[in-house]
Amino acid sequence: MNYTVNGKRVSAEPAPGQCLRTFLRERGFFGVKKGCDAGDCGACTVWLDGKPVHSCLMPAFRAVGKEITTIEGLAKPDGTLHPIQKAFVDAQAFQCGFCAAGMIMTVASLDEAHRKDLPHALKGNLCRCTGYRSIADAVHGIASAEEDEAGKACGASLRNPFSQGIVTGAARYTLDIAMDELLHLKVLRSPHAHAKILSIGREKAMAVPGVAAIFTWEDVPRRLYSTALHPDHLVDPDDTYVLDNVVRFVGQRIAAVVAETEAAAEAACRLLDVKYEILPAVFDPVAAMEPNAPLLHEHRGAEKGNIYVDIHGEVGSVADGFKAADAIHERTYSTSRVQHVHLETHGSVAWRGEDGRIHIRTSSQAPFIAQQKLCHIFQLRPRDLHVFTERVGGGFGGKQEMLSEDLCLLGLLKTGRPVMWEFTREEQFIGASTRHQMTTRVKLGAKKDGTLTAVEVHVVSNTGAYGGHASETLGASLGSPMTSYRCPNKKAGGYAVYTNIVPGGGFRGYGSSQSTFAIECAMDELAKLLGMDPFAIRRKNMIKPDDWIESVWSDPADVDFGSYGLDQCLDLVEKNLAKGGGAPKPAGEEWLEGTGIAMAMLDCGPPTEHRSGSVMALLPDGTFHLAVGSTEMGNGSTTSHRQIAAEFLGSRADAIAIINADTDKTPYDSGTFASTGTVVAGQAVALTAAALRDNILQYASRNSGVDQSACKLEDGAVVCGNRRITLKDLHAAGTKVGHRFEAKRKAFLSPRTTAFNVHGVRLAVHRVTAEIRILHSVHAADIGRLINPMQCRGQIDGAVAMGFGWALTENFVHSADGTMVNPQLRNYRIPAFADAPPTEVHFADTYDTIGPLGAKSQGECAINPVAPAIANAVANATGARFAHLPLTPDRIFSGIVGGP
Ligand code: FES
């Protein structure tokens, strides 16, 4: 069959039933991405005769005789970008960039009328990172990016260094790779919530043409580990085998098949003959704590039951505090189980190189820890195993988990051939990690003037079938959300409990989101009880700069105020909400209007040991090379790391080539999670760049005979007194005498600084349909100095949109037997363009004395106040309190009808 792709003739025969997406990718058009393979996300959008189509839904044979255009064919042959590609670069309308190719193909096909109606025009394209505001900017020709000037890198809205590749489809993501002899891996997943596997018959499956090998629990090392990736391996329980003979949730992997094609591997999975002994299951964590509840992990011992961990603490005496209170509010709140929905699903590819070593390219937030874990499981030496990332298409905490690398490695070790595994979207829901569902009881006591006398919080966290991240998220839920209010009497207790549900994991906000929802809702209810304004009760009780930073543990924490801007954030939200921007209340008496606010505090970085390193060199051509261990997954760290380095070197950011997250080529990094990209990896870059600057200036001083204090770096040169020598010449002179223009530094996170966020929202609730419309969304963040203002705003846009989804639509729905019934994007609804109205983003004016160059963390905390602000606004509008997320129409409707 003959096809025309990007103006060139392609002759090929698609496989029976093959879709256009995989047909194009097999021919090297890797700009055609997969986010769902179901027509929901638009990542696979291409043009057929100039019209956008979802190529995953289009049978390849239907494209015969038509002009196919992929993102690779949109720019002119001379490389001149299509105006929309350029607009996406200038507006930085992407973060991870995984959606960008499909989004650009759709936008570039719109006429003027459609561009005026983006909620409809872009309904077929999802972005999980940007919150869509910057995409709207690109469509409307609004440019935010600034020019890269030497010595002015920090504080400038510079473009992502990989922008060109992202908008042209040239950027390579994890699985954008062609390989000879490649085998594809697929797994059979459990249909039962709790069962013992008695036997697995493989004969029929092995007979499927193309099947190379099948692995079950009998073929894997019997070595326990946790899929969670932390540098301290003791904070997560070793409760997981690569493949097990007990399944503990619907979706757990049972067996793996490697075959010549994905289709053959899938067909073989369907033919595996598994005999189970069904075991009783438990889904509710409170029921799972009962003495006679089905036990999930027998190896832990019956006396521990299903409680993986419990945490308790008290400062002062809450009993005394409640006695002294004039008003007491108490209620139970709960948050839903949700998924990260990074558009690039989990995946990795493993092969043996000509050097005899094993290489694993993976979509991971922590490749160094994945390497350690794989070495433990398969008893390998670290020097024999190279783990690295290419461009990663989003993470949000979901890729702080080792979910695909182990089976790819097993397949390679057993077959000797390269093995690739890409999760489907359904697997992403039923077989990856989720935000822990938490139920939080809050009791607050206060004097008449609003002064808190007692705060008591009790959390039950449903960690699902495995305990990765359970203790850390539980600890976080009792940490900064309780610290953010001063009160002499605080008490907290928490339990993380095993149940037969898909496991919890790390997720943006990491446990603190759940309890922030509860505490911030409760604070509004207490204010109402006292007849106080929501801003006033927070100002009266919020933590102040000179306060002892204390949750419920009396031991001092390594947390400090490197800067403080919570007061500014509250002022900014109050002032800008009052201005009455956004959309007006819809006409009609059925619409109720309300406003709500919430605040959040977050420690910048985890309490566990976190370390990052970077190495930098001056190159012979006078430019620089920077290697940083941390992963870039759309958080913008490569952009900001270059800017930090450029600040010290007086150069343009563009003069610095950067690589990251590679166990061979970059120094160690504990992983990009817990808000460490700026405050740990960024600090390592700052130390390294400063050391390289000193190295260069010392050599230039020696070489020129001019005192070092009279030497300085400029763009591409060093100036000593009145003598200017280019860095290229300096490098040549230095290397002749054996001087090395290189530096390497590490950063270790302590003390940790604190970031603050406040969100305000005005919304309308329809009293009959229970529809909620966000009319005005205002966010203020205290994140210290803005290294890249455009990028900082983009991170907040994305976090707020994710908060909208968590508050309003996203939820795992399970049937009575523990099966998730909505594991598709069209049924599990993340916000589309129409669901994420733009947010006014404001920044407190602070400079952090702990973070690098005055900056602190920003990617995580912004989500925390969004859901409670929405819940508070709904309560304000309706007079009814909705204490359980998500705020779906059925809940709202019955709440309005039935009262609070
Ligand atoms: S991959 Fe085709 S629409 Fe999602």
Ligand code: FES
């Ligand atoms: S930039 Fe859109 S999904 Fe990441």
